[in-house]
Amino acid sequence: MIRLRHRVEKGDFRLDGDIEIPDTGGTGVFGESGSGKTTLLRCIAGLEGGGAAVHERNVGFVFQQPTLFPHLDVGRNIAYGARRAKTRRMETDRVAAMLGIGGLLDRYPQSLSGGEVQRVAIAAALLRSPDIVLMDEPLASLDRPRKDELLPYIDRLHDELSIPVVYVSHDIGEISRLCDHLVLLSRGRVEANGSLFEVLARADSPLLTGRNAGVVLWATPVDHEDGLTRFDLADGDIWVPGEFETSRNPVRLRIAASDVSIARERAAQTTILNVLRATVEDVRTVDAAISIVRLRLGNQVVLAQVTNRSVRRLALNPGDRVFAQVKSVTVRR
Amino acid sequence: MNALGPLWLSVQLAFVTMLILVAAGTPIAWWLSRTRSRWKPLAQAIVAMPIVLPPTVLGFYLLILLGPDGAIGSWWVRLTGDALTFSFTGLVVASCIYSLPFAVQPLQNAFEALPDPYLERAWTLGATKLDAFFSIAVPLSVRGFVSGAVLSFAHTLGEFGVVLMVGGNIPGETRVVSIAIYDHVETLNYAAAHRLSLLLLAFAFVVLVGMFAFDRRWSAR
Numbered sequence: 001m002i003r004l005r006h007r008v009e010k011g012d013f014r015l016d017g018d019i020e021i022p023d024t025g026g027t028g029v030f031g032e033s034g035s036g037k038t039t040l041l042r043c044i045a046g047l048e049g050g051g052a053a054v055h056e057r058n059v060g061f062v063f064q065q066p067t068l069f070p071h072l073d074v075g076r077n078i079a080y081g082a083r084r085a086k087t088r089r090m091e092t093d094r095v096a097a098m099l100g101i102g103g104l105l106d107r108y109p110q111s112l113s114g115g116e117v118q119r120v121a122i123a124a125a126l127l128r129s130p131d132i133v134l135m136d137e138p139l140a141s142l143d144r145p146r147k148d149e150l151l152p153y154i155d156r157l158h159d160e161l162s163i164p165v166v167y168v169s170h171d172i173g174e175i176s177r178l179c180d181h182l183v184l185l186s187r188g189r190v191e192a193n194g195s196l197f198e199v200l201a202r203a204d205s206p207l208l209t210g211r212n213a214g215v216v217l218w219a220t221p222v223d224h225e226d227g228l229t230r231f232d233l234a235d236g237d238i239w240v241p242g243e244f245e246t247s248r249n250p251v252r253l254r255i256a257a258s259d260v261s262i263a264r265e266r267a268a269q270t271t272i273l274n275v276l277r278a279t280v281e282d283v284r285t286v287d288a289a290i291s292i293v294r295l296r297l298g299n300q301v302v303l304a305q306v307t308n309r310s311v312r313r314l315a316l317n318p319g320d321r322v323f324a325q326v327k328s329v330t331v332r333r
Numbered sequence: 334m335n336a337l338g339p340l341w342l343s344v345q346l347a348f349v350t351m352l353i354l355v356a357a358g359t360p361i362a363w364w365l366s367r368t369r370s371r372w373k374p375l376a377q378a379i380v381a382m383p384i385v386l387p388p389t390v391l392g393f394y395l396l397i398l399l400g401p402d403g404a405i406g407s408w409w410v411r412l413t414g415d416a417l418t419f420s421f422t423g424l425v426v427a428s429c430i431y432s433l434p435f436a437v438q439p440l441q442n443a444f445e446a447l448p449d450p451y452l453e454r455a456w457t458l459g460a461t462k463l464d465a466f467f468s469i470a471v472p473l474s475v476r477g478f479v480s481g482a483v484l485s486f487a488h489t490l491g492e493f494g495v496v497l498m499v500g501g502n503i504p505g506e507t508r509v510v511s512i513a514i515y516d517h518v519e520t521l522n523y524a525a526a527h528r529l530s531l532l533l534l535a536f537a538f539v540v541l542v543g544m545f546a547f548d549r550r551w552s553a554r
Contacts, residue, residue, distance in 0.1 A: 047453055054456035055464075061457035067450045071472045080468075084459030121454075128458050 028175030060125030081128030213257035234298030339513035362440035392498025443477020
């Protein structure tokens with residue numbers, strides 16, 4: 001575990017962060033704008049908050065706005081940090097291949113797309129051979145196609161590197177895809193800090209109700225039929241459009257609470273493919289109209305966002321056996 | 334050669350002044366471009382004063398300051414045994430003050446145009462502040478350096494009032510080209526005045542065309 005302790009005051013904003021994160025894999029820092037996510041990251045890097053100088057802290061930083069040095073070509077841009085690294089643990093060829101920038105080395109930043117610039121920026125940060133990589137909403141300034149282009153590369157970092165990555169975002173979907181650990185930040189305070197699966201399933205933070213409510217669960221892609229992929233979940237199957245590579249190893253599925261509805265009986269005729277047996281574990285009222293219901297499926301959990309009226313009409317109580325109808329699923333890869 | 338002596342002296346003076354001003358103006362311009370100090374307007378005003386002041390006023394105060402009894406002049410006399418006024422060294426000192434804004438302002442503009450993320454990125458990639466300055470800020474501010482150097486050189490070359498006040502008219506020492514032209518006109522030697530004036534006119538034009546052409550090529554990149 002790595003312990004990060006930061007306290008900083010800016011006007012009437014106060015950041016009080018004392019968190020422990022795993023020393024491998026991705027940690028997502030989630031919060032609304034103004035919650036102090038970026039400030040926390042900049043404090044870790046030494047760009048704010050005092051302490052040791054930035055260059056003495058061995059951090060790799062990926063900025064929200066894709067930035068490269070315009071007077072250097074890609075090759076010299078990624079060599080900038082490598083030349084100044086105290087110890088070199090990264091090989092240029094490997095990092096360039098990992099981020100798919102091998103063919104760009106002679107190009108200048110002005111001729112690259114936003115997604116390419118961000119990939120080069122990540123490569124430069126990695127070649128510094130940092131002890132920790134800090135990413136400040138690296139996808140936020142990109143449009144949807146560029147995001148989809150860049151995501152798999154960031155995804156791959158976690159598998160191929162043993163460096164911890166702290167990933168700041170206001171998009172819980174991105175974090176669900178990229179991270180295993182989750183820190184919730186609200187007005188400069190740490191609201192929750194734990195494994196992604198647990199924190200998401202707890203659904204007890206105001207940050208994770210409403211449109212951000214949802215869970216991540218593990219399922220094994222077993223076969224294909226009618227252009228769909230069947231994922232084996234402990235207590236049933238989930239069908240997802242698209243032919244995903246089958247494997248013995250479970251992959252991550254994200255299911256948003258707004259895509260899950262509840263039925264007392266299995267509907268005979270419905271367009272919803274994924275109907276799973278579940279047990280009501282908890283009903284939490286969010287506001288005057290909406291509740292979040294936690295449903296247990298074997299050893300995993302899904303959340304359903306339903307109206308209070310439906311809760312009353314179905315008389316939902318903990319322990320009830322119900323059917324979870326899942327309308328849409330996002331597959332990590 | 335004798336006729337071109339003053340021109341050569343002017344070029345020497347302008348060149349030395351340019352070197353000193355680019356070196357000394359860089360940290361001043363850097364500080365002005367980054368500081369949030371409340372003293373910034375004051376510092377900016379002091380740097381810009383020579384643009385507004387009549388050269389005779391500046392020259393008058395410099396004469397007092399640099400003279401053998403002045404604060405700087407007396408110290409110089411103790412140090413070297415020579416007076417600063419009516420000497421080439423004195424002219425260099427006066428020119429550095431006179432042309433300071435012409436070096437500092439283009440540099441300051443260039444530094445201010447430099448986006449913060451470039452430097453922050455350099456630091457997170459392991460560069461010290463000084464390293465980041467030389468490897469990132471300087472190459473990205475080339476236009477500012479070229480303008481600052483050219484303008485301080487050209488402005489010193491055209492200096493008249495300040496030189497007259499603190500330098501006088503000593504051949505080979507302080508008789509720069511503008512003084513020589515004035516002299517030639519005074520003695521009704523218009524042919525000689527023409528020769529030098531035309532040379533300066535052509536020089537100033539060529540330098541400015543060169544600078545703007547460089548600027549255009551650079552910004553087209």
